[in-house]
Amino acid sequence: MKSCALVCRCVVSEGSCVASEAGGSAGRSWLMRAVAVIGLLGVAMACNAHGVWFAQRSGQMALVYGHGAEDLDMVRRYERVREVRAFDAAGLPVEAALLKGPQLVTIDMSAKPAVLAAVLDNGYWSKRADGTWVNRGRDEVPDAKENGRFIKYAVRIEGAPVAALSSIPGQVLQILPVSAKLPRHANEQMAVRVLFHGRPVAGARVVRDYVTDPDAKALVTGKDGTVTFRLRNHGLNVIAAMFDGPPDDPVRAAKTGMLATLSFALEHGPE
Numbered sequence: 001m002k003s004c005a006l007v008c009r010c011v012v013s014e015g016s017c018v019a020s021e022a023g024g025s026a027g028r029s030w031l032m033r034a035v036a037v038i039g040l041l042g043v044a045m046a047c048n049a050h051g052v053w054f055a056q057r058s059g060q061m062a063l064v065y066g067h068g069a070e071d072l073d074m075v076r077r078y079e080r081v082r083e084v085r086a087f088d089a090a091g092l093p094v095e096a097a098l099l100k101g102p103q104l105v106t107i108d109m110s111a112k113p114a115v116l117a118a119v120l121d122n123g124y125w126s127k128r129a130d131g132t133w134v135n136r137g138r139d140e141v142p143d144a145k146e147n148g149r150f151i152k153y154a155v156r157i158e159g160a161p162v163a164a165l166s167s168i169p170g171q172v173l174q175i176l177p178v179s180a181k182l183p184r185h186a187n188e189q190m191a192v193r194v195l196f197h198g199r200p201v202a203g204a205r206v207v208r209d210y211v212t213d214p215d216a217k218a219l220v221t222g223k224d225g226t227v228t229f230r231l232r233n234h235g236l237n238v239i240a241a242m243f244d245g246p247p248d249d250p251v252r253a254a255k256t257g258m259l260a261t262l263s264f265a266l267e268h269g270p271e
Contacts, residue, residue: 051210052120053238053261054156060106063098063118063154068214074105080120081105083170086113089159091166114159117168122150124252137252148244149253153260157182167198173258175206175241178226182264186234192262193225194241200225201243208232210240210261218242238263 050067052074057064063081065074078100084107086096094111098118107116125148126141127133138147153171164180178191194204202225205218209232219227221241231237239262247253 051259087115089114116156120152148255148257157264173260191228204243210238
């Protein structure tokens with residue numbers, strides 16, 4: 001299955017071909033070169049900045065892959081999902097199957113889970129000397145300027161847990177509310193804690209609105225793994241944490257680049 005970077009690389013190649021065929025038009029050639037450059041920039045961001053989160057799509061709970069306003073093809077990435085877990089309000093496991101449809105990857109919510117969790121393994125990626133990214137370990141790319149294995153984690157609070165969430169199995173990096181009670185309105189204060197292997201981690205970068213303000217200056221966790229901010233949205237909130245850990249396989253990767261999200265939605269008023 002092709003990944004986001006491979007698709008971007010294909011688009012760049014196609015653009016280059018069109019520019020070559022249209023060599024009689026300097027303006028069109030310049031435009032296609034610009035498109036190619038933008039495509040390459042997109043490739044560079046694809047491995048590092050993209051994440052997964054849970055959100056409503058067409059009345060269903062979906063697992064979304066993207067960055068900011070980008071909602072990319074999760075169906076093609078279905079096989080990269082390593083696990084999905086679900087829990088009731090008391091923290092007990094419940095069934096929640098991952099369903100692959102023609103347009104969306106959704107969750108079977110018939111057991112009415114209060115908490116969802118997922119892991120997507122994006123594999124090994126290396127940035128060549130010319131700036132392009134390839135889906136290979138550094139053992140296969142000797143001139144790699146940057147390299148890593150990139151894993152995406154997601155937690156969704158859908159119900160009202162009876163206590164503050166604790167470490168969720170399988171979530172090597174996770175971002176959780178400090179309090180059992182979520183804010184009720186935008187602009188209220190919220191504290192979150194970032195855990196790495198179940199323990200608070202310092203130096204994690206937290207973006208309070210990953211979907212609608214992904215380029216905002218990140219907050220950095222202290223020794224207790226926490227940051228505090230004003231909640232941005234009265235609706236869907238997707239909070240992201242990024243942290244680089246040691247590689248599982250130093251031969252193939254220089255680091256393990258992780259991005260974790262916490263998503264929940266505040267209810268709107270009566271219509």
